[in-house]
Amino acid sequence: MKKQEYHLKDSELATLDTNKNQQALLKHIRDCPFCSKRLAQILQKDILPAPHYLKQNILAKKQYLKRKKQEFTVYCIKIGLAVAACLAIIFLSNPTENFSSLERYPPKATTIPKTIEKPKRDLSQDIYRGTTIINQKIIDFTDNLTHITF
Numbered sequence: 001m002k003k004q005e006y007h008l009k010d011s012e013l014a015t016l017d018t019n020k021n022q023q024a025l026l027k028h029i030r031d032c033p034f035c036s037k038r039l040a041q042i043l044q045k046d047i048l049p050a051p052h053y054l055k056q057n058i059l060a061k062k063q064y065l066k067r068k069k070q071e072f073t074v075y076c077i078k079i080g081l082a083v084a085a086c087l088a089i090i091f092l093s094n095p096t097e098n099f100s101s102l103e104r105y106p107p108k109a110t111t112i113p114k115t116i117e118k119p120k121r122d123l124s125q126d127i128y129r130g131t132t133i134i135n136q137k138i139i140d141f142t143d144n145l146t147h148i149t150f
Helices: 010-014 022-031 033-046 054-092 123-145
Strands: none
16 A cells, blocks of 8 residues: 655745654655755745855865965975984084083193192183084085085
8 A cells, every 4th residue: 555645835845944843844855856846946045146256265265275285284394304404413413522622712832830720611612612513513514415416
């Protein structure tokens, strides 16, 4: 025995959101192509058309986001390479080098009497010596980079 087919009335479709029997009506609309088309037509009348520039705005926004993502990727690669170069400089430098052996000024020719104590070490001179060595290593490293061929 076949169920008798019925279709929803226009008033039922118009008041679908406030209808108490909403669940059963939605199931019927899901299964009935005729009623689903009618509901789509009713809803289409209430929908405003999209502005003519909407597609262009969406595509422009998508291209903008894609460009920003590419710029961020390039930025991350640059930062990664800079970190790698710094680590290479640190690990390739000679860790046993003694900074105190270098002097900022050449020693004077005069002799120091044995009764006078050695002056205390000056921290600023030690820092200067250390940065001079590091600067020279960086210069040597970058000079060697120009000789690398791929």
